[in-house]
Amino acid sequence: MSRNTAISVAGLHKRYGDDDVLTGVDLDVPEGSVYALLGPNGAGKTTVVNICSTLLAADAGEIRVAGYDVQRESDQVRRSIGVTGQFSAIDDFHTGRENLKLMADLNHLERSRAKAVIDDLLERFELADAAGRRAQTYSGGMRRRLDLAMTLIGSPRLIFLDEPTSGLDPRSRRELWQIVREQVADGVTVLLTTQYLDEADQLAHRVGVLDGGRIVAEGTPAQLKSRVPGGHVEVQFIDAARLSDVAAVLPEATPDEESLTLRLANDGVASLRRLLDHLDDDVVAGLTVQSADLDDVFLALTGHAADTQDGAGAENGMEAVR
Amino acid sequence: MSSQATSRPATTYVVRDSVTMLRRNLLHWLRYPSLAIMLVAQPILFLLLFVYVFGATLGAGLPGVPGGGDRGDYLVFITPGILIMAVVSVALGTAVEVALDMTGGIIARFRTMDIAKVSVLTGHVIGAVLKTLFAVLVTLAVALLLGYRSEARPGQWLMALGLLVLMAFAMTWLTVGMGLVADSVETASNTPLFLMLLPFLSSGFVPADEMPWGLRQFAEYQPFTPMIDSLRALTTGESAGSDLWLAIGWSVLLATAGYLWSRRQFTKVPTR
Numbered sequence: 001m002s003r004n005t006a007i008s009v010a011g012l013h014k015r016y017g018d019d020d021v022l023t024g025v026d027l028d029v030p031e032g033s034v035y036a037l038l039g040p041n042g043a044g045k046t047t048v049v050n051i052c053s054t055l056l057a058a059d060a061g062e063i064r065v066a067g068y069d070v071q072r073e074s075d076q077v078r079r080s081i082g083v084t085g086q087f088s089a090i091d092d093f094h095t096g097r098e099n100l101k102l103m104a105d106l107n108h109l110e111r112s113r114a115k116a117v118i119d120d121l122l123e124r125f126e127l128a129d130a131a132g133r134r135a136q137t138y139s140g141g142m143r144r145r146l147d148l149a150m151t152l153i154g155s156p157r158l159i160f161l162d163e164p165t166s167g168l169d170p171r172s173r174r175e176l177w178q179i180v181r182e183q184v185a186d187g188v189t190v191l192l193t194t195q196y197l198d199e200a201d202q203l204a205h206r207v208g209v210l211d212g213g214r215i216v217a218e219g220t221p222a223q224l225k226s227r228v229p230g231g232h233v234e235v236q237f238i239d240a241a242r243l244s245d246v247a248a249v250l251p252e253a254t255p256d257e258e259s260l261t262l263r264l265a266n267d268g269v270a271s272l273r274r275l276l277d278h279l280d281d282d283v284v285a286g287l288t289v290q291s292a293d294l295d296d297v298f299l300a301l302t303g304h305a306a307d308t309q310d311g312a313g314a315e316n317g318m319e320a321v322r
Numbered sequence: 323m324s325s326q327a328t329s330r331p332a333t334t335y336v337v338r339d340s341v342t343m344l345r346r347n348l349l350h351w352l353r354y355p356s357l358a359i360m361l362v363a364q365p366i367l368f369l370l371l372f373v374y375v376f377g378a379t380l381g382a383g384l385p386g387v388p389g390g391g392d393r394g395d396y397l398v399f400i401t402p403g404i405l406i407m408a409v410v411s412v413a414l415g416t417a418v419e420v421a422l423d424m425t426g427g428i429i430a431r432f433r434t435m436d437i438a439k440v441s442v443l444t445g446h447v448i449g450a451v452l453k454t455l456f457a458v459l460v461t462l463a464v465a466l467l468l469g470y471r472s473e474a475r476p477g478q479w480l481m482a483l484g485l486l487v488l489m490a491f492a493m494t495w496l497t498v499g500m501g502l503v504a505d506s507v508e509t510a511s512n513t514p515l516f517l518m519l520l521p522f523l524s525s526g527f528v529p530a531d532e533m534p535w536g537l538r539q540f541a542e543y544q545p546f547t548p549m550i551d552s553l554r555a556l557t558t559g560e561s562a563g564s565d566l567w568l569a570i571g572w573s574v575l576l577a578t579a580g581y582l583w584s585r586r587q588f589t590k591v592p593t594r
Binding site: 055 | 338342345349354427433437
């Protein structure tokens with residue numbers, strides 16, 4: 001294994017009873033990169049994370065994390081990783097500060113250093129005002145931030161984030177993304193799972209699409225999108241009046257008043273020409289031809305929609321409209 | 323990345339991690355006092371019930387008291403059994419606390435951290451023993467208020483408390499195991515209930531000699547009987563004799579079995 005591979009998984013199999021959850025997963029995550037495992041509920045994303053983070057034993061496969069074998073060298077693996085699971089891993093009876101103190105103690109930080117690290121995390125994660133309140137009283141977004149802060153207290157170089165933003169409102173999601181980006185800027189490797197396609201697009205260097213216990217497609221977000229023809233054209237206008245003028249003559253286009261853009265499905269040169277006929281040089285601030293987004297990719301690759309249940313889809317839709 | 327991790331023996335931090343977990347455990351009692359109050363109140367309620375409702379009648383039937391005993395004699399007779407109920411009561415709470423922990427997300431966090439694994443359990447166990455001491459002392463204080471007096475020497479009381487602590491270890495390691503194998507908090511609160519019943523089927527509340535044959539055999543050989551008999555001897559200033567060794571033996575045996583069982587349950591990597 002090369003020195004700069006953070007996670008390598010080869011031929012991972014896992015079966016629960018009669019149910020084959022993972023049927024030969026291969027992964028390779030370079031150090032300092034973000035890898036997103038994308039898939040619908042039940043695709044086996046959490047199982048991959050649990051096996052890589054020593055919570056669960058694999059049936060077969062070679063899994064090395066931070067250079068160590070997850071089964072034979074699990075202590076070394078645990079020393080190198082931080083995990084934020086799908087379910088809130090905070091102590092409800094402790095305050096925010098006490099939760100962080102608990103983690104500092106378990107990471108064996110010195111008292112003076114612990115205080116500095118805790119104060120810094122509370123500040124960065126906007127939890128300073130709520131630090132003295134019981135975690136029980138925290139909102140969903142605050143709980144996730146505290147959860148992640150607890151994971152980061154030992155400064156792990158590799159973190160697992162299992163559906164880090166599921167159930168969060170759009171603002172909290174963006175705040176959490178920002179925190180993840182800051183970690184990545186510091187050189188931390190991230191393996192995240194998500195069923196939000198835009199999340200993988202936003203955060204990941206590479207995306208693996210997990211479906212039916214296998215990686216059915218892998219690549220950069222751009223590579224995955226290029227697999228699907230079509231996409232759309234986006235025109236940026238200089239003001240709202242020009243935008244509405246053009247939108248009026250192109251009923252099939254979707255205007256966005258806030259960003260002053262007009263979006264039009266790209267189904268060939270004809271549609272492009274028709275759009276250009278209505279545009280003058282001095283009203284256009286920018287024009288982009290976009291390939292398909294990951295939603296289209298998922299449908300094309302797996303033959304079914306990425307997410308068909310609960311509020312997640314609706315929230316995702318909301319995010320797309322903005 | 324591998325250079326980040328330094329090698330050290332896994333046991334280096336057992337004490338430190340256990341103290342951390344103990345602090346967490348005790349903080350829970352302070353933050354969630356209703357459970358604590360219920361667990362401490364349980365033996366006290368039994369004490370009041372038995373002394374004031376059944377005490378006069380049961381006291382009259384006590385053997386070895388010339389002219390038949392009274393409520394006060396019965397109080398002296400049942401106090402050891404009530405102290406054992408305080409031990410069991412806190413242990414029942416421990417099963418619930420462990421199950422609450424295991425069903426929550428934080429245990430997954432602990433499992434993915436490089437900490438002394440057993441510290442998660444020792445935190446519960448040491449916490450439970452401290453709470454048991456607290457419950458025992460409160461119960462004893464109530465008994466004193468009701469008129470309980472002891473002729474035992476301080477040394478004998480120390481031995482009695484030591485025996486109670488040992489029993490607390492035994493009961494707690496068993497209930498930790500029960501909390502670990504329970505698939506829900508409800509199961510964890512129900513499974514150990516039989517422990518609460520066992521003192522009644524011992525020499526705790528009526529002399530075992532007066533029970534029907536089958537029950538008497540059970541009462542004579544179950545672990546609570548030598549425990550209660552030893553406590554009774556120690557707290558009345560008599561010699562506990564072989565009962566004390568039986569009580570210690572049972573406690574060590576149950577504590578060891580409970581510890582090994584719990585550790586096995588906790589440290590095995592689940593396959594699902």
